Amino acid sequence: MIEITGPRVDGTEDILTPEALAFVDHLHQAFAARRQELLLERQRRRSEAGNGRDPRFLSATETIREDPHWRVAGAGPGLEDRRVEITGPTDPKMAINALNSGARVWLADQEDATSPTWANVVGGQRTLYDAVRGQLAFTSPEGKDYRVTTPHEHTPTIVMRPRGWHLVEKHLAFTDRAGRTAPASASLTDFGLYFWHNAEELVASGRGPYFYLPKLESHLEARLWNDIFVFAQQRIGMPVGTVRATVLIETIPAAFEMEEILYELRDHCAGLNAGRWDYIFSIIKTFLGRGKRFAFGDRSGITMTVPFMRAYTELLVATCHKRGAHAIGGMSAFIPNRRDAEATERALAQVADDKRREAGDGFDGTWVAHPDLIPTALAEFDAVLGDRPNQVGRLRDDVHVTAADLLDITSAGGTVTDAGVRSNVSVALRYIEAWLRGTGAVAIDGLMEDAATAEISRSLLRQWIENRVVTAEGTPVDRALVAGILAEECMRLSSAARAAGAADRFDDAAELLAEVSLAEEFPTFLTIPAYTWFLVDEAEREDREELRELAPAV
Structure with a gap:
């Protein structure tokens, strides 16, 4: 069994149970080796890009892209309408704010919005355990009580984001069949603990075990996740296809494999998300030594309206709707300031412009990072969607994005x-x-x-x-x-x-x-x-x- 090497923290007894750890161990025995192989493949492809080989649409999978008939599973119960999703870490206070926010979905983030201290990792799982069961409450050190006041059936649908394949969880030690011991995979740990404790409870409440999958770089990584979903569902006797995943397209290699990623996850896939900030970082990192062709200017100038970012988002919407998947927009970084009315007005105007563009382009929903932004984002999507839950039926046959369009970095200015x-x-x-x-x-x-x-x-x-x-x-x-x-x-x-x-x-x-x-x-x-x-x-x-x-x- 996986060994706990971290200290005892709040939530240990409820979350790190022998049964849950055994499940996480089984995931590692079945999939840890493939994870390592895929991480090595990332290194190989990154080396190729650094040595002058540009990413390209794969010739080996052209038949998948040209086949007009296949579709993904689509939205599960509670995911049909995703017009506004709130993102945030899984500490109790932030979770309660998200559940009371009025958003359709809460992205419960164990990844980029969470500092992975051992207390945060275990505590976040405990927060999710309580949230799923409608029993989450919190009292601050100052004595202020926080409670979920929204009726449980109307709280946002939870979509949990585990950490990426590249990260480990050093507070758990995994020993493989050959007797080699190494830190556990953070992805398998986060997924395994959440699925084991909550999958059946989520289904019983009329929703399901839903996940955001971060930082994928290839359809083979999506295939690994799909196999994990099948394994996990079979392990607890749940019908295969109950899980739903939304994949963040936030790396430049993944942008060239959107359809293949959907195909590999088609029995479990709800959609794709335009993870704009990691996508920009991926471009910088991938082409770091390739000279001024891939050089950016100030960060403030890298907006969603520059040509290469427009190509990326247009391709994502067209790909999703071609295959019956949701296209979810990214997070505008602007946030309100309740102590500064002028700053808040500027932020709301920026967010309104961003969400108006996304809704007009065909996105089915979008992200916000603050509850005060929900009315602004909701208004823009309501204006386009009306009573419809989404725009999946709106095909973007007018979109024709080339590899050169995705790699036209100089168009942003430097x-x-x-x-x-x-x-x-x-x-x-x-x-x-x-x-x-x-x-x-x-x-x-x-x-x-x-x-x-x-x-x-x-x-x-x-x-x-x-x-x-x-x-x-x-x-x-x-x-x-x-x-x-x-x-x-x-x-x-x-x-x-x-x-x-x-x-x-x-x-x-x-x-x-x-x-x-x-x-x-x-x-x-x-x-x-x-x-x-x-x-x-x-x-x-x-x-x-x-x-x-x-x-x-x-």
Whole structure:
């Protein structure tokens, strides 16, 4: 059986039961090896792209794309109308706010909006356990009570997002049949615990076990998920096809395999989502060494209306509706500020424009990150949908997207400014610092930042350094410049935190940001070293702190 190597935390007795761990172990015995093979395939394809091979539509699967007859399973009970979905982490307070929000769906996020501390991982599962059963409640340290006031049958349908294939759960140790021990897969852990505890209860309540699948890079990864769904349903005696999955198209390789991904998951698939922020990060990362053809300007200039992003979203809608799947729009980063009416007005206007465009393009629903944005988003989709639950019947035969359209990065423009460089450093530093303290979704400068937007910030810094970019003001962007700004921002932010009497981890965050942006090796995800150095390995953390005293990282 999988061994628990983490400490006892709230929820351990209810969530990490022998039966649940046995199920997670069976998932690993059946699928862990294939996961490793697919991660190696990711490395191979990334190396090809770095060496000059552009992604392309696959010739080997052309017959799947040309076959007009197949369709996906489509919406399960409670997923027919997805016009507004609220995203958020799975801590009790945020979960209660989501369940009371009036959204049609709650994306219960164990991934980019959650810092994967062991307490958050287990506690998030406990939150979901209680939410599924209509018994979730929370009292804050200040004594404020939070309760779900919406009748259970009218709360948003829960769609849970597990962590991606690339991540591990180091608080669980898995031993394979050959006797080799390694950390558990975070994906199999998150999925397995949620499915085991809640699948039957969800079906009994008139809904079902529904999942968002993050960061897939190929149809073979979708096939693995489909096989996991079949295995899990058979294991508990549930009819195959009860599970529904919505796949985030948030990597550039996946954009070239949308139909194949739908095909592999067709018995369990509800739709695709345009995961815009990770998609931008994936492009930067994939083509990091390929020169100015793939270079971006300031992050603020990478909007959803630039040609390559329009091609991506138009292709997604057309692909989904061709196959009977929902097309779900992405999250605008703008959020309201209840203490600043002018900032709120600007945010609402930005969100309205974004959702109006999505609804007009044929999306069946969209994401928001804050309850106050729901009326604005809902109004835009109501104006297009009316009484219809979705737009799946609206085919986009007018869409003809080529590989060149998806790779037309230069169309976005490439102006970099001094302010843009400093903003990337500051935003990434503040987000990482919050993540290290256990918070995975953070409001910064009027925008909702999560791991994906922090990835954009740190990867843009590296791209500009690699391409020897000079800002519009004439400043060369190099390691020395970024390191200097990082030192200044760390000093400013840590001083402000300490003056306010707040605990902070800006020194740790600065060390990590320097490593993932400026070091010779460019980590594929900043959360991998962040997790190992700061959330798990205490011995390594102590060693690094001793080294920092001898030779500060910044």
